Amino acid sequence: MTAYSRSFMSEILRSAQNDTKKRAQNDIFTRSAGTGKKRDQNDILTRSAGAAKKRERNDTKKKVQNEIAMQSVRTGRTGSAGYANPLSLIAGERSRELKLKTDRRIRYGIILLLIMARAACVAMMSLSLIFMYDFFTQWDFFKAEHIMITGAVRLSETEILKQAGLSVYKNRGVNILSVNLSEAVRRLRRHTWIADADVRREFPSKIHIKITEHRSLAVIDLGHKFLINTEGEIFKEWSVSEDRDILPLITGLTPSDTDDTGKVHGTAFQAVMEILRLGIQPGVIIPNRLIKEIRVDREMGITLLAAFGPESGAGRLQPANYRRRFLRLNEIKMGYNHYPEKYGGLKNVLFYMTEKQKFVNIDSIDLNNLNRIVVELGSEN
Numbered sequence: 001m002t003a004y005s006r007s008f009m010s011e012i013l014r015s016a017q018n019d020t021k022k023r024a025q026n027d028i029f030t031r032s033a034g035t036g037k038k039r040d041q042n043d044i045l046t047r048s049a050g051a052a053k054k055r056e057r058n059d060t061k062k063k064v065q066n067e068i069a070m071q072s073v074r075t076g077r078t079g080s081a082g083y084a085n086p087l088s089l090i091a092g093e094r095s096r097e098l099k100l101k102t103d104r105r106i107r108y109g110i111i112l113l114l115i116m117a118r119a120a121c122v123a124m125m126s127l128s129l130i131f132m133y134d135f136f137t138q139w140d141f142f143k144a145e146h147i148m149i150t151g152a153v154r155l156s157e158t159e160i161l162k163q164a165g166l167s168v169y170k171n172r173g174v175n176i177l178s179v180n181l182s183e184a185v186r187r188l189r190r191h192t193w194i195a196d197a198d199v200r201r202e203f204p205s206k207i208h209i210k211i212t213e214h215r216s217l218a219v220i221d222l223g224h225k226f227l228i229n230t231e232g233e234i235f236k237e238w239s240v241s242e243d244r245d246i247l248p249l250i251t252g253l254t255p256s257d258t259d260d261t262g263k264v265h266g267t268a269f270q271a272v273m274e275i276l277r278l279g280i281q282p283g284v285i286i287p288n289r290l291i292k293e294i295r296v297d298r299e300m301g302i303t304l305l306a307a308f309g310p311e312s313g314a315g316r317l318q319p320a321n322y323r324r325r326f327l328r329l330n331e332i333k334m335g336y337n338h339y340p341e342k343y344g345g346l347k348n349v350l351f352y353m354t355e356k357q358k359f360v361n362i363d364s365i366d367l368n369n370l371n372r373i374v375v376e377l378g379s380e381n
Contacts, residue, residue, distance in 0.1 A: 252296030301335035335368035
């Protein structure tokens, strides 16, 4: 090959290499340009998404700030998480005050309406009741035609009606519905002889008064003389002119034997009450009406002074075998305890004594020891 041919081939090869290099450069540039364009597009999309997220965050932040500001307006404080506009605070405060005033007016209006409605209802009911009361208390159908009294022994009907304040009703026949029952009961219970009382209406025209009187059992001397009932309670002061019952007189006790309520207590008084309760039983050898005095000795016990003899309308013994026999008995020493057995022993002694003669005068009988009964006879035997 000539030199010319070699140079021509070299040029062709060089030209081919240059074309190949240019194509490779163009490919590289093309690929670079595509990648860069894609990268730019991605960057644009990324920046757009970031801007949207940022805007969303800003919107959320503004909402939070606005919520905090409104909360601050409601509570009167500004939260640390945001800042409240002073104008917004003022406007919110005014709106809140206006709302409170409106709510208050509405609430007061409702309360006033309720009060007026209730007052009207009460007034209507009161007027209705007054009308009904006037109608029934003036109706002749309930006119009192009979007042019945039960339980009275000592007190008369006139005394009871006067004490109850019902004497005018007896004469005038007033409507029974106009009677104040509770006041009548209070007035009756204030009477010294009335332990309990009850007053009730019996329709259509009757008033029933039921009383329970004190049953006097004895007179007790505590410096002043008082009456005691069957429960051992003092219920009135004894009066010579008013209280003429024949009752035993209890002596030997003092005001120190009473408690703060005025009730008598103590062993000696309980012994007295046991004897008095025996004396009201049927068939007892010494009934209370034959006991003049019950003497209390705190050491020796109880002594009875009896009014047992012909001059007192007593002293005749039973049964029939002894009806013609009389005795006079002055003093009975009972001591303490076992009084039913001691009364039984007394009965046996008296029957034994009167069996010997028609008249027996006994000064005293000592029953302290039932196994050794001591009898002291009078000088007239």
